Amino acid sequence: MGLGAVRRTALVTGAAGFLGSHLCERLLGEGFEVVGIDNLMTGDLTNLESARKSPYFHFEIGDVREPIRVYAELVFNLACPASPRHYQDDPYATLTSSVFGAQRLVEMARGRRCTIIHASTSEVYGDPTVHPQPETYWGNVNPVGERSCYDEGKRCAETLLFDARRRWHVDARIVRIFNTYGPRMAFDDGRVVSNFITQALTGLPLTIFGDGSQSRSFCYVDDLIEGLVRTARLDALDGPMNLGNPGELTIGELAQLVIELTGSKTLLVRKALPQDDPQQRKPDITRAKREIGFLPQIDIRAGLTRTIDDFAQRLASIASQRQERARHEHAVAIEMSPMPLAKLANAIDASSEEIRSCGDAHRLGDRMRASQRFVRVSDSLDVIARRLSEAWLVYEGLTVGITLRAFTQQLADLVAQLLDAQRSNDSVRIADLLEYEMLPLLVRCRALAAP
Numbered sequence: 001m002g003l004g005a006v007r008r009t010a011l012v013t014g015a016a017g018f019l020g021s022h023l024c025e026r027l028l029g030e031g032f033e034v035v036g037i038d039n040l041m042t043g044d045l046t047n048l049e050s051a052r053k054s055p056y057f058h059f060e061i062g063d064v065r066e067p068i069r070v071y072a073e074l075v076f077n078l079a080c081p082a083s084p085r086h087y088q089d090d091p092y093a094t095l096t097s098s099v100f101g102a103q104r105l106v107e108m109a110r111g112r113r114c115t116i117i118h119a120s121t122s123e124v125y126g127d128p129t130v131h132p133q134p135e136t137y138w139g140n141v142n143p144v145g146e147r148s149c150y151d152e153g154k155r156c157a158e159t160l161l162f163d164a165r166r167r168w169h170v171d172a173r174i175v176r177i178f179n180t181y182g183p184r185m186a187f188d189d190g191r192v193v194s195n196f197i198t199q200a201l202t203g204l205p206l207t208i209f210g211d212g213s214q215s216r217s218f219c220y221v222d223d224l225i226e227g228l229v230r231t232a233r234l235d236a237l238d239g240p241m242n243l244g245n246p247g248e249l250t251i252g253e254l255a256q257l258v259i260e261l262t263g264s265k266t267l268l269v270r271k272a273l274p275q276d277d278p279q280q281r282k283p284d285i286t287r288a289k290r291e292i293g294f295l296p297q298i299d300i301r302a303g304l305t306r307t308i309d310d311f312a313q314r315l316a317s318i319a320s321q322r323q324e325r326a327r328h329e330h331a332v333a334i335e336m337s338p339m340p341l342a343k344l345a346n347a348i349d350a351s352s353e354e355i356r357s358c359g360d361a362h363r364l365g366d367r368m369r370a371s372q373r374f375v376r377v378s379d380s381l382d383v384i385a386r387r388l389s390e391a392w393l394v395y396e397g398l399t400v401g402i403t404l405r406a407f408t409q410q411l412a413d414l415v416a417q418l419l420d421a422q423r424s425n426d427s428v429r430i431a432d433l434l435e436y437e438m439l440p441l442l443v444r445c446r447a448l449a450a451p
């Protein structure tokens with residue numbers, strides 16, 4: 001029991017993230033007073049809508065790299081961007097959040113009765129040469145690659161916490177979390193599960209990095225949270241402990257499963273494999289079974305089905321909000337001056353077919369037709385660019401104007417990429433850029449300009 005408090009207090013750092021928000025809800029359900037901290041670098045306050053309804057939940061915008069002033073008996077340290085896209089966006093913040101965050105928690109816990117459950121990661125094993133990975137495996141990590149800010153940051157945090165255990169008897173417990181998925185994952189975190197589900201539900205091709213033969217083992221969020229809570233209930237835990245679901249599948253198999261469960265008719269598209277992407281990953285959970293009776297309950301089909309339902313609901317609500325906003329803005333814009341938007345719509349209609357046929361010619365390797373079409377597409381993109389800037393000049397100040405301006409920038413970037421691909425005679429890239437980047441951009445522009 002906390003000093004003077006009726007309820008035990010738990011601090012969750014990274015509370016507004018995917019795992020953090022689920023954990024806060026679970027702890028509230030267990031009768032804890034919960035303090036959540038998040039700097040909102042990748043967290044999202046809407047994740048906390050449900051937790052914030054509880055009078056026992058307290059949220060603070062704060063950074064774990066700053067001194068922490070909360071008195072809590074139990075600390076769950078989840079504060080760190082965790083998806084490759086997010087952690088590579090700001091590698092400095094990623095590494096310092098891991099290492100300085102752990103340091104702050106040690107400062108807070110030294111000399112107090114406080115248990116820290118630190119979220120480490122399967123990334124400490126890097127691209128493993130031992131399969132499945134037991135806790136005794138030391139890993140195979142590149143110290144200077146694109147993933148290093150996360151991998152090495154987490155490894156260094158483990159070192160720091162273990163030294164604090166030895167030197168000051170800080171009760172720091174380390175769990176190594178393997179790929180986890182479930183409702184509330186961010187649409188744009190770039191992770192494979194969120195990407196595939198969003199793509200399948202919106203009719204975009206599923207992006208397979210490499211040949212799709214690399215494997216991962218996916219754990220449903222409720223199982224993972226159960227593991228965290230059980231770890232906290234132990235009297236003591238020495239040494240790190242894996243938490244994850246050992247059910248392993250290749251990324252190609254995952255794509256097929258998502259297509260099947262969403263009933264999507266979409267295709268697959270190959271993209272380059274990111275640097276240092278681990279070829280295989282599967283937790284050895286012998287230790288977690290022994291220590292906390294950990295046994296994941298939700299298999300991948302059941303978990304994906306729940307996750308797909310959640311994504312579908314959230315996408316539908318975003319779409320209806322957007323439509324409502326677009327209807328409103330369109331009405332205002334039309335009232336001001338209908339002409340430039342109508343001209344833009346005409347220019348897009350005239351070009352879309354051209355673009356499609358240019359993409360086909362490039363894909364079929366029809367060189368002659370492809371280069372004729374490319375010239376025509378460049379001309380029509382020029383016209384669209386002119387119409388776009390005409391339109392945003394008129395609507396400057398309204399959100400429509402700002403959106404059109406962003407489209408202008410994206411169009412210019414895409415045209416630069418297209419010219420680059422043309423210079424290196426890269427037909428596949430031209431076709432991909434036209435089909436997957438240019439056409440969707442024009443569809444969005446067209447929706448805004450639709451009379």
Ligand code: UDP
Binds near residue numbers: 084192210277
């Ligand atoms: N991946 C993919 N398509 C995507 C996103 C990811 O094929 O749209 C692959 C990625 O290259 C990796 C695996 O899926 O091999 C898992 O990636 P994720 O980013 O979800 O997690 P991590 O690499 O950290 O395990």
